Amino acid sequence: MAISFAVTIWLIVLATIYLFSGQMGWFPPQVSEHGGAIDDQFFYTLIVVGVAFTLAQVILGYYVWRYRSSAHKEVTYTHGNTKVEIVATVVTAVVFVTLAIMGQKVWAQLHLQGIPEGAIKVEVTAQQFAWNIRYPGADGQFGRTIPQLINDQLNPVGVDPKDPASEDDIVTLNRMAIPVNRDIQITLRSKDVTHSFFVPALRFKQDTTPGMAISSHFKALKIGEYEIACAELCGIQHYKMRGFLMVMSGEDFAGWLKEQSEY
Template identity: 40%
Template sequence: MANNVVRKRPLHRILLAAGMWLIPVVAVIFGAGNWLPPLASEHGAGIDGILRYLLITVGALLVIGHLVLGYFILRFGGQERVGPFRMPSARTERMWSLVPVVILALVAEGGVLVLGLPVWDKFYASAAPADSVVIEVTAEQFAWNVRYSGPDGKFGPTDPKRITLNEPLGLDRSDPATKDDILVLNEIWVPLGLPVQILLRSKDTLHSFFLPNFRVKQDAVPGMNIQFWFVPTKVGTFELACAELCGLGHFEMRGLFHVLPREEFQKWLSEQSPAQ
């Protein structure tokens, strides 16, 4: 007589499978929240779009993978003998080896090409508009040296050989273009709705210019003058942080980024004293 005894699945196997299914549920609950800081820049919507795209696509792969893994544990776990598992044919094996590669390539590279490149082009590849407010930012351990060009629209020349404790940027004070330059430490003031072009430098080691609310994060590399621009869309005071470990005082390298209405910015700018 045929043996029709149904084998019960052990409790530990059921719990393990349930745990596998619970992990993506918890990940989806936490990932679905609005965890990004409030947006305050024009191009930031594109950055957020890329992040959400990656979160949804990779999250879907996580859910599918754990559902399948939980099913395998429940269905095939506890077997006394596990033999070699082979596909019906070598062609089928090759196909199912390539399918995950194609899917992941589409998820990664498709997102970069369709969503990422337009944001990259606007942030780095395109020239800053003619009405941009140009600000030079020189990073050092552990401060942000900020310079505005003044009424003449020209930055005075700098020379590393001139750098001292009292002259952190090495300005040539004898040059006429330097006389109206405005220097600020650890604070940046910009107008609302106008393009802001940052000329980023470093005088000692790697730093990273990070404005979370503006979706701006750019390394400052010694010996390189890096330029990028963006448009602030929200009035307020925001945190400027260094996102690259740059020494023992890294935690102190913080600044403030102030966005003012245009009239208030012009008033602030006119009240500043040139570098002495």
């Protein structure tokens, strides 16, 4: 009986390792400059956690079998082993702190480094349940916005027409075009509740918080169309909050912007 328990545990471990060893295809191929570092970090974490998980379960199976019930053995009690506990705690702490420091490096590259010069500016204003994408137009400056001017159909982000910088601003819905191989400075805002701007293919995810304009940057390296999802449960139609990121050549992007400005 005990041996079948142990074997069951080991079989579950084997099946888990098989599922996690790249057989599930849970990430789409990544297309951003920083995405490789995120995937590496994810991979290292998975390896460390995988080794710890496998060791713990193999040992568990062994003890299930080793200390199976036996008529001739007397039960003894133990109060633990201080040395083993100290070693286990220190090793775990070192591994986790190291992984966290490695992760901070990738995170800081994205969030703490200054916006590269010459970056294309895009502003994303999330709302229940859509993405408003704004471009500054030829002057490279976003016009002022005033919350009182917001009108979901006519002026979704409340651009102030009295500000000369707002004249050439372009606002689109759920479709965000960017040129390939160019730094993009993204500013994230929200009209109502907390949303999260998530582009799995870019390995980019950032909350949008009402009252804040959160700036970050990324660079897409491959032309194509990728999904934008909201990664924060934001209301009853959260699942509908879907947009598309279109990564284009420089010329196609210029043409697309011109097309949008003609509306």
